[in-house]
Amino acid sequence: MSQAQNPFAGQNFTTAEELMRNVTKHVAEAQAKAEQARTALADGDVTVSSPRDAITVTVTPMGTIKSVRFGLASEPMTPAQLTTAFMTTYHKATRQAMERSVAALESTLGETMVTRQMRQQMAEIPTEDDANPKGADR
Secondary structure: OOOOOOOOOOOOOOOHHHHHHHHHHHHHHHHHHHHHHHHHOOOOOOOEEHHOEEEEEEEOOOOOOOEEOOOOOOOOOOHHHHHHHHHHHHHHHHHHHHHHHHHHHHHHHHHOHHHHHHHHHHHOOOOHHHOOOOOOOO
């Protein structure tokens, strides 16, 4: 275990009670950070609408679809246009939700393996330019 992983590295404890107080303090701090992260993630749903509100998508902090609504502007759209509008809107919502989740986690826990993996996943989400060819929901 490296010094960065071991909060007790370099500290000399003269009694078992002193060690126990220090361990208890670190456990309480870790629990408080975990609760802060849990609270930040609990409020992380994101809702995004396509241009002209043809499609509105709500996702969880990890990008799971909670709801999809089709507005009046979707009626004249072709199936291909609807598909493109949906995917573009979904990707935008997912990216925003993951960005908020990463920021919430990093503000309480710092950069972790989980946040690095989330950033890698975000990099794979197509951007609006990638997924929105001319004529889709315009």
